[in-house]
Amino acid sequence: MSERLQKIIAAAGIASRRKAEELIVQGRVTVNGRVVSELGSKADPTHDHIRVNGKRVQAPQRRIYLLLNKPVGYVSTVRDPQGRPTVMSLLRGIKERVYPVGRLDYHSSGLLILTNDGELANALMSRRSAIPRTYHVKLEGHPAPEDLRRLEQGIPLDGRRTAPARLRALAGPPRGTLAVPGRAAGRPQPVVASHRPPKPWYELTLVEGRYHQVRRMFERIGQRVIKLKRVRIAFLTDQGLKPGQYRALTPAEVERLRTWRAGRAQ
Ligand code: URA
Numbered sequence: 408m409s410e411r412l413q414k415i416i417a418a419a420g421i422a423s424r425r426k427a428e429e430l431i432v433q434g435r436v437t438v439n440g441r442v443v444s445e446l447g448s449k450a451d452p453t454h455d456h457i458r459v460n461g462k463r464v465q466a467p468q469r470r471i472y473l474l475l476n477k478p479v480g481y482v483s484t485v486r487d488p489q490g491r492p493t494v495m496s497l498l499r500g501i502k503e504r505v506y507p508v509g510r511l512d513y514h515s516s517g518l519l520i521l522t523n524d525g526e527l528a529n530a531l532m533s534r535r536s537a538i539p540r541t542y543h544v545k546l547e548g549h550p551a552p553e554d555l556r557r558l559e560q561g562i563p564l565d566g567r568r569t570a571p572a573r574l575r576a577l578a579g580p581p582r583g584t585l586a587v588p589g590r591a592a593g594r595p596q597p598v599v600a601s602h603r604p605p606k607p608w609y610e611l612t613l614v615e616g617r618y619h620q621v622r623r624m625f626e627r628i629g630q631r632v633i634k635l636k637r638v639r640i641a642f643l644t645d646q647g648l649k650p651g652q653y654r655a656l657t658p659a660e661v662e663r664l665r666t667w668r669a670g671r672a673q
Contacts (some may be wrong), residue, residue: 409449412436415457419464420525423533427459435460471503472661473521474643478650483507483519494519497651508532509616516650517542517637527665537570537614538667541639542621543577545608547631554628558611562627569624570615577608606633641667 416427416436430436434444437458443450450457457464477483481492485506494507498521508520508528522528530536561568611621622632638644641664648654656664 408453409451412438412443412448412450412457413446415450415452416459416464417526417529418452418524420528421459421464423529424526430459468503468523470524471501471505471522472524472527472656473498473501473505473653474640474648474656475519475521475653476645476648476650477511477516477519479514479516482513483509483511494521497653510618511637512619512622512635515635515637517635518640518643518645519637520640520643520656521653527661531664532616534615536667538641538664539612539614539639540616540637540641541610541612543608543610543634543636543638544621544625544632545606545634546625547606547633549607550625550628550630554630555609558624558628562624564617564620564623564627569617569620570613572614572624573610573612575610577610610638612639 412431413424413427416422416430417424421427422430427436428446431446431448432444434442436443437456438448438450439456452464453466475494475497477494477497481494481497483494485493485495487493491513498505503523505521505523506528508522508531511517511519520528520531531538555574558569559572559574561571563569611624613620617623621635625632643656643660
């Protein structure tokens with residue numbers, strides 16, 4: 408079936424649709440050996456040889472969407488140069504080449520989406536989508552309330568302020584998944600420490616995902632994160648998925664992710 412070239416390129420995860428249009432106009436896309444630089448041109452991804460910057464765009468496979476509860480001790484990449492176990496080794500009987508959307512550190516656990524839908528993966532990772540991700544973190548020590556408020560309001564990180572975050576103290580080690588309070592993302596919430604366990608737990612919700620962001624934010628206020636678990640991505644929680652287990656997302660969940668808009672109550 409013929410489709411617009413920018414759609415095919417985006418679906419293959421090579422670039423967003425807008426970027427794909429730029430690549431086409433710049434003459435960096437060929438179909439069966441011919442440069443196609445006109446927007447609106449169509450091709451059939453299963454029969455035509457489409458290349459971007461000389462690299463073959465693979466024909467689309469069946470779309471797969473998985474939600475994995477990543478255990479500690481796995482890297483969230485397809486391959487690891489250091490030979491550590493990857494999240495791919497947890498998948499059974501999945502023939503399609505799925506890959507993780509974003510990263511969870513080797514020492515972090517919790518929810519990770521895997522898919523072969525490049526367009527959705529790009530959308531979920533883009534800053535504009537502002538998908539909230541909620542983490543439970545255990546700290547080595549007790550942060551000062553004013554430092555926690557700084558984290559909520561945003562701190563400079565890599566020369567750019569972090570987006571406003573939600574942060575609250577948890578009464579103790581989290582059991583299962585806690586609901587995220589229903590208030591709008593971005594509005595700072597009061598942080599109330601209910602008592603002082605030796606190593607406190609906090610719940611942090613971010614609408615961006617920079618490199619090692621949670622650990623580095625706490626480092627900036629002098630606190631070491633000793634445990635980190637992602638307990639929620641948008642509306643998805645682990646709902647009984649044990650570490651190492653995964654499930655397919657339902658079509659309704661995929662659609663909800665696809666149409667997610669920042670700030671919209673879902
Ligand atoms: N932030 C981190 O620092 N680590 C993770 O694994 C996820 C978010």
